[in-house]
Amino acid sequence: MIKHNWKRSEILKIYHKPLMELMYEAATVHRKYHDPNTVQVSTLLSIKTGGCPEDCGYCPQAARYHTDIEKNDLMSVSHVKAQAKRAKASGSSRLCMGAAWRNVKDGDDFERVLDMVRTVNEMDMEVCCTLGMVTENQAKRLAEAGLYAYNHNLDSSEEYYKKVISTRGYQDRLDTINNVRESNVTVCSGGIIGMGESIEDRADMLIALSTLNPQPESTPINALVPVEGTPLDEQKPVEIWEMVRMIATTRIVMPKTQVRLSAGRTQMSQEGQAMCFFVGANSIFAGDKLLTTPNPDVSEDMKLFEALGLKPQKAFEKGDKPISKLKEEAEFKPLGEKPKWSRPGHKIERNEQAKKTKKKAKI
Numbered sequence: 001m002i003k004h005n006w007k008r009s010e011i012l013k014i015y016h017k018p019l020m021e022l023m024y025e026a027a028t029v030h031r032k033y034h035d036p037n038t039v040q041v042s043t044l045l046s047i048k049t050g051g052c053p054e055d056c057g058y059c060p061q062a063a064r065y066h067t068d069i070e071k072n073d074l075m076s077v078s079h080v081k082a083q084a085k086r087a088k089a090s091g092s093s094r095l096c097m098g099a100a101w102r103n104v105k106d107g108d109d110f111e112r113v114l115d116m117v118r119t120v121n122e123m124d125m126e127v128c129c130t131l132g133m134v135t136e137n138q139a140k141r142l143a144e145a146g147l148y149a150y151n152h153n154l155d156s157s158e159e160y161y162k163k164v165i166s167t168r169g170y171q172d173r174l175d176t177i178n179n180v181r182e183s184n185v186t187v188c189s190g191g192i193i194g195m196g197e198s199i200e201d202r203a204d205m206l207i208a209l210s211t212l213n214p215q216p217e218s219t220p221i222n223a224l225v226p227v228e229g230t231p232l233d234e235q236k237p238v239e240i241w242e243m244v245r246m247i248a249t250t251r252i253v254m255p256k257t258q259v260r261l262s263a264g265r266t267q268m269s270q271e272g273q274a275m276c277f278f279v280g281a282n283s284i285f286a287g288d289k290l291l292t293t294p295n296p297d298v299s300e301d302m303k304l305f306e307a308l309g310l311k312p313q314k315a316f317e318k319g320d321k322p323i324s325k326l327k328e329e330a331e332f333k334p335l336g337e338k339p340k341w342s343r344p345g346h347k348i349e350r351n352e353q354a355k356k357t358k359k360k361a362k363i
């Protein structure tokens, strides 16, 4: 039975167990609900990069941090199709398309994204989008186009979230997830560790995710990749033991969810990744880039799969393929809504001091 009323003390007790016991318990839960030798492989494609008005302290795509990423306007549908073909040929069953937007706005760009969703769904790949905040009507339009999953991360606990992002509230995140739940699209939501949060914050994030009913179908657990110019660029790297504990605890608290080993894999050894798979990670992002941060090469991943005897999960193994409706057949039309997403005052500033120190060190 899935438990939706986890308490912080219960989660902390799990997280702090002696590691061997924790690993054994998580692996046992994992085997009960999943095939331990199957791992879902997704490719993350940035369809619109940089210039984002939000101030997420970890993100090089936020316009205000002046990082070195190359900005790009919204991709064409044919470009997305070519990238999807490549991803499928290299073993990915899902394409996750990310746009650096605060929220989805009805209009030409959204119509183009809907066409991308129809196109990739017709290629028999699971399609996921991460486009910022969405209304219920927009989520239903994505569902009609054939979207399989929508990603919207909670990032951290409600308390710590305010220290990392100030241009929108935690409730906006939860409202977007609820809007997605009103459609047939599955929910992908997780967070990031290594942003300076406490273990209690990690537990509270897991409470927020696990009290959702149903719990998210997938949960990415990211390790912060500090990027120069962002406010979090001086954070210490996450230790492998923290990652193993976090994945194992997530697996126990959300037994049916696909737990995704996401950003930060380049810093992990193959043995470290194997431990994460053992304790319940059963999804990865493939491709040499995760939106803008580095990720292991696809062929490296396939070598690791071979060494560990893992096989990639087939598309639609855990849910039916959506039927894409054409624009003309769609029941849900653009409403031109002006949703009332919160806009708290911006407070998170880029790390000027760190930038200066690094510049000096380079001279």
Ligand code: SF4
Pocket: 052, 053, 054, 055, 056, 059, 060, 061, 062, 099, 100, 101, 102, 132
């Ligand atoms: S994480 Fe998303 S919303 Fe936040 S700054 Fe980056 S692109 Fe924008």
